[in-house]
Amino acid sequence: MSDTPLLEVEGLSTHYVSERGTRVTRAVEDVSFTLRDGETLGIVGESGSGKSTLALSLLRLLPPAARHVAGAIRFEGEDLLTKSAVEMRHIRGKRIAMILQDPMASLNPLFTIGDQVGEPLRVHEGASRRGAWERARELLGAVRISAPNARVRNYPHELSGGMRQRIVGAIAISCAPRLLIADEPTTSLDVTIQAQYLSLLRELQRAQGLALIFITHNLGIVARMCDKVAVMYGGRIVETGPVRRIFGTPAHPYTRALIESIPKLGDSNGRLTAIEGQPPDPAALPGGCAFHPRCPARLERCAVERPHDTAVGDEHRTACWLHG
Amino acid sequence: MTPLLEARGVVKHFPVRGSLFGGPQKVVRAVEDVSFVIEPGATLGLVGESGCGKTTTAKLVLLLERPTAGEIRFDGESLATLDAQGLRRYRHSVQAVFQDPYASLNPRMRVDSIIAEPLVTNERLSAVELGESLRKVLDLVGLPARAARLFPHEFSGGQRQRIAIARALTLSPRLIVLDEPVSALDVSIRAQILNLLKDLQRELGLAYLFIAHDLAAVAHMSHVIAVMYLGRVVETGAARTVATQPRHPYTKALFAAALPSHPDDSRDEIVLAGDVPSPLDPPSGCRFHTRCPQVMPHCSTDEPKLAGVDGRDVACHLYDLAEVARATSPRG
Numbered sequence: 099m100s101d102t103p104l105l106e107v108e109g110l111s112t113h114y115v116s117e118r119g120t121r122v123t124r125a126v127e128d129v130s131f132t133l134r135d136g137e138t139l140g141i142v143g144e145s146g147s148g149k150s151t152l153a154l155s156l157l158r159l160l161p162p163a164a165r166h167v168a169g170a171i172r173f174e175g176e177d178l179l180t181k182s183a184v185e186m187r188h189i190r191g192k193r194i195a196m197i198l199q200d201p202m203a204s205l206n207p208l209f210t211i212g213d214q215v216g217e218p219l220r221v222h223e224g225a226s227r228r229g230a231w232e233r234a235r236e237l238l239g240a241v242r243i244s245a246p247n248a249r250v251r252n253y254p255h256e257l258s259g260g261m262r263q264r265i266v267g268a269i270a271i272s273c274a275p276r277l278l279i280a281d282e283p284t285t286s287l288d289v290t291i292q293a294q295y296l297s298l299l300r301e302l303q304r305a306q307g308l309a310l311i312f313i314t315h316n317l318g319i320v321a322r323m324c325d326k327v328a329v330m331y332g333g334r335i336v337e338t339g340p341v342r343r344i345f346g347t348p349a350h351p352y353t354r355a356l357i358e359s360i361p362k363l364g365d366s367n368g369r370l371t372a373i374e375g376q377p378p379d380p381a382a383l384p385g386g387c388a389f390h391p392r393c394p395a396r397l398e399r400c401a402v403e404r405p406h407d408t409a410v411g412d413e414h415r416t417a418c419w420l421h422g
Numbered sequence: 423m424t425p426l427l428e429a430r431g432v433v434k435h436f437p438v439r440g441s442l443f444g445g446p447q448k449v450v451r452a453v454e455d456v457s458f459v460i461e462p463g464a465t466l467g468l469v470g471e472s473g474c475g476k477t478t479t480a481k482l483v484l485l486l487e488r489p490t491a492g493e494i495r496f497d498g499e500s501l502a503t504l505d506a507q508g509l510r511r512y513r514h515s516v517q518a519v520f521q522d523p524y525a526s527l528n529p530r531m532r533v534d535s536i537i538a539e540p541l542v543t544n545e546r547l548s549a550v551e552l553g554e555s556l557r558k559v560l561d562l563v564g565l566p567a568r569a570a571r572l573f574p575h576e577f578s579g580g581q582r583q584r585i586a587i588a589r590a591l592t593l594s595p596r597l598i599v600l601d602e603p604v605s606a607l608d609v610s611i612r613a614q615i616l617n618l619l620k621d622l623q624r625e626l627g628l629a630y631l632f633i634a635h636d637l638a639a640v641a642h643m644s645h646v647i648a649v650m651y652l653g654r655v656v657e658t659g660a661a662r663t664v665a666t667q668p669r670h671p672y673t674k675a676l677f678a679a680a681l682p683s684h685p686d687d688s689r690d691e692i693v694l695a696g697d698v699p700s701p702l703d704p705p706s707g708c709r710f711h712t713r714c715p716q717v718m719p720h721c722s723t724d725e726p727k728l729a730g731v732d733g734r735d736v737a738c739h740l741y742d743l744a745e746v747a748r749a750t751s752p753r754g
Contacts, residue, residue, distance in 0.1 A: 318681025
């Protein structure tokens with residue numbers, strides 16, 4: 099059993115369908131990856147790349163217009179796509195938790211911190227209100243909030259942005275989940291507060307053996323936090339592999355261009371390598387390889403044939419005709 | 423050479439209304455005794471976290487706020503003494519590009535009207551001359567001439583930011599305030615805009631006041647960096663010096679907290695405890711002493727002054743000691 103990955107996503111496709119079914123947006127198309135216990139995967143992409151739809155698909159939290167059209171999501175060996183709504187409710191927040199970008203929007207302004215941190219315990223584990231508050235105090239301590247006894251009685255508006263995001267973290271880990279999905283968890287935070295939060299997440303991960311998925315547009319977060327990375331473009335994973343390999347020898351021209359386009363501390367001269375053009379509209383993706391109109395290394399076949407997913411190294415795969 | 427823009431001991435306080443029952447009037451000390459210089463054709467990068475006063479500083483430079491004390495000089499002339507005509511000239515010379523090109527462009531105006539608006543309100547030009555300048559700035563920012571007849575919603579974020587830059591260029595300014603100009607853009611687009619800004623600086627001799635929270639981007643774009651914490655400049659100097667060998671404990675922590683560009687880029691992690699204190703009630707002495715990993719007893723009472731350390735200016739008592747040690751050592 100120890101060989102079974104914690105999470106196995108196979109050929110997952112999620113489309114948005116317009117009301118009359120005439121327009122289909124292929125937000126996520128044929129995505130596969132695996133995640134083992136305690137591993138950290140970064141899913142990187144720009145707006146419209148499908149990374150957030152992918153995250154919502156994993157938890158089956160999609161808006162009504164979205165359809166799972168193919169594939170399987172096996173979590174601890176069970177296919178989540180075949181679960182009933184009730185069964186999913188028992189998984190969400192208990193075995194798979196999620197942290198969203200904006201901590202103010204994910205906390206209820208009308209309830210105290212103690213009630214909100216304790217809520218998953220009451221829902222999933224039938225804890226009493228008193229017991230849930232007791233645990234909430236411990237959890238606040240675990241996410242390094244000073245004076246937890248006083249803080250449980252506060253309301254979200256009484257806390258700073260960094261503290262609120264740590265509260266959201268405390269809610270996420272309250273039922274000791276196996277997998278935590280963080281969707282741009284630090285974009286609204288200041289640099290030093292971001293560093294605090296990332297080191298906290300890493301500590302929690304070590305202490306609880308959590309598997310983490312970071313959904314982000316920020317390659318720096320991937321470089322600091324992740325073991326593996328999957329780069330998404332136009333709804334598909336264009337490259338995936340161990341972080342050091344991807345940063346050292348990126349195989350896909352998009353990955354390489356992304357890494358080279360980021361300014362680096364200490365080299366202030368010269369121009370950045372820019373990627374020409376814009377990210378594609380997910381409702382009107384270019385044919386062949388979706389990156390071909392912007393690709394500096396495109397071949398003739400790139401505009402007509404979609405490249406297959408090919409192995410280019412140990413656990414390192416890419417979909418590009420340069421390696422096809 | 424006179425600097426293009428010089429701020430001397432600039433202070434900005436915002437009074438906050440007290441409670442319903444009176445009580446002492448509170449004051450937000452947003453900017454406290456800030457001095458800097460922007461040379462013609464050069465970039466000053468302002469870095470710091472929310473509440474450090476960098477946006478207030480930008481507003482003071484744009485004359486959207488007036489300083490409580492201190493003065494800002496442009497071309498050697500104090501802004502406080504400018505007459506109406508002088509102010510008009512100043513406002514021509516200093517333009518701004520803001521963070522969100524979705525909010526900063528009027529959705530009901532076509533691109534040509536958006537870009538030409540500053541010209542129409544400020545100068546009497548014939549239609550032919552207007553068209554001429556319009557083509558010129560569109561070309562400068564790399565937009566096709568047909569863009570002129572379109573509406574902002576027909577453009578992507580990166581192209582909208584080009585439109586905002588074009589509008590800032592129409593009055594041939596000498597200084598542009600760039601407040602987070604790329605943080606709302608997609609990663610693959612940011613480099614395009616940063617490159618464009620560098621090209622424009624070289625071609626037109628523009629000076630920039632560049633404000634961003636992405637430290638690597640600021641270091642890349644700037645000639646000089648000023649690091650602010652709770653309204654004060656704690657370290658300032660040549661961009662490369664400050665970014666690669668920071669001296670102030672806050673600058674060190676800030677650049678150590680900046681995300682690496684490579685997994686093997688192993689900088690020491692300095693994780694600061696706690697949040698930035700409120701500028702309503704900043705800590706006494708050195709404002710950073712509540713979070714400083716190298717705090718000393720007198721840091722909470724004595725306010726450090728900016729002084730030269732290793733080729734840049736730092737406001738920190740650690741370097742007073744170094745001074746003392748050097749002065750008392752037998753070899754001097």
